[in-house]
Amino acid sequence: MRLAKYVKFREEKFGGVLFETRxxxxxxxNPTATAVVREIQAGADxxxxxxxxxxxxxxxxxxxxxxxxxxxxxxxxxxLVEG
Amino acid sequence: MPExxxxxxxxxxxxxxxVGAAESEDLAAPLYVAWQITNxxxxxxxxxxxxxxxxxxFDDELDEAQVFAVLDELLAHExxxxxxxxxxxxxxxxxxxxVEHLCAGGAQLKVETNGHYLTPENCARLxxxxxxxxxxxxxxxxxxxxxxxxxxxxxxxxxxxxxxLRSAGVPIEINFSPARFNLKEIGTxxxxxxxxxxxxxxxxxxxxTGNAVKAWRHLEVSDEQYAAFFDALRAKAAEYRGRMRVYFxxxxxxxxxxxxxxxxxxxxxxxxxxxVKLINALPFICGDFRRQPLAEIWANFRRAWHDPRVAQFVDxxxxxxxxxxxxxxxxxx
Numbered sequence: 001m002r003l004a005k006y007v008k009f010r011e012e013k014f015g016g017v018l019f020e021t022r023x024x025x026x027x028x029x030n031p032t033a034t035a036v037v038r039e040i041q042a043g044a045d046x047x048x049x050x051x052x053x054x055x056x057x058x059x060x061x062x063x064x065x066x067x068x069x070x071x072x073x074x075x076x077x078x079x080l081v082e083g
Numbered sequence: 084m085p086e087x088x089x090x091x092x093x094x095x096x097x098x099x100x101x102v103g104a105a106e107s108e109d110l111a112a113p114l115y116v117a118w119q120i121t122n123x124x125x126x127x128x129x130x131x132x133x134x135x136x137x138x139x140x141f142d143d144e145l146d147e148a149q150v151f152a153v154l155d156e157l158l159a160h161e162x163x164x165x166x167x168x169x170x171x172x173x174x175x176x177x178x179x180x181x182v183e184h185l186c187a188g189g190a191q192l193k194v195e196t197n198g199h200y201l202t203p204e205n206c207a208r209l210x211x212x213x214x215x216x217x218x219x220x221x222x223x224x225x226x227x228x229x230x231x232x233x234x235x236x237x238x239x240x241x242x243x244x245x246x247x248l249r250s251a252g253v254p255i256e257i258n259f260s261p262a263r264f265n266l267k268e269i270g271t272x273x274x275x276x277x278x279x280x281x282x283x284x285x286x287x288x289x290x291x292t293g294n295a296v297k298a299w300r301h302l303e304v305s306d307e308q309y310a311a312f313f314d315a316l317r318a319k320a321a322e323y324r325g326r327m328r329v330y331f332x333x334x335x336x337x338x339x340x341x342x343x344x345x346x347x348x349x350x351x352x353x354x355x356x357x358x359v360k361l362i363n364a365l366p367f368i369c370g371d372f373r374r375q376p377l378a379e380i381w382a383n384f385r386r387a388w389h390d391p392r393v394a395q396f397v398d399x400x401x402x403x404x405x406x407x408x409x410x411x412x413x414x415x416x
Binding site: 006023026 | 109110111112114115161163164189190191193215216254282283328349
């Protein structure tokens, strides 16, 4: 899994932005979504991302796994993530 | 509980579109820098906003050291998207070094060209550098129409250049500027763009400024003609959906500027001498790369949109649309 070829990511005070330069669309991310995208850019797979966020936020209920899966599905559907 | 949302506190979704969708007030740096790297051009197009042409390079265009200092500033601030235009950008003496430096630094680059220097060798070099796209201006589907708009230009050379891009594997965008004498070819031009391998097609309204002021009697398009033009584009957008994006900017200048007053795009327009414009359609200058770092220019850009002279100029445009002809009488904010 990686950011799509024409997608650029930049961190901001409010979180981050994804810029899909072929369609010239910009997507804003809150801090947690930014944390996920940062991990994607670093080459982490979904399982690893969930593990890291669960450790960081002490999530015992499994909500993080669902949120991460939903976000990644959304990013894929929009063509922002591939592989 | 962390929330995965684009809007902190909102539902988990990714949203927002367009360079203006992320409010420039909230961003640490621009998302897009449109850099007119030289005003020199081999052509002298009827409608050229910049009044470019042979011998029209500014006397004070950035020198080599200044150019690379700007590039390094853009890379240091992680500006994700840059375009090089002109004039004809491929005439800039450092053009390929600039392309290669920026692409190697991780920014995505679009080159906007008239297509006359797209030799197989140059296209191979653009491909090797990794440009995001090359946008070529194609203002007609025939030599007669194209050559009338693109004074000193050659339809056949441009078409051959686009074919060279395709052979080299460089993503192609086509841009079309409407005039009363080429409107009727819009459907054919869109078809030609697809035939030539473009993935995107762009058009909008031709502005009454620059060379167009002198040539307006040849260029002016009536409201009725524009209505038919945009109807044709809607049909073409539907026809090519999923194969080629057909973008057309239907809003008039005033409507666009009023929107931008409330929602400035995170976009800097850089002139060949390093001056930075607030937006291309207004005469306001909000920075100077020869004297200011990007962070200072970006802060001034955001302040400048609130300057009452900007809103006043837009209001004045409503009363006198012809004021666009003084866009080159720069006003420093």
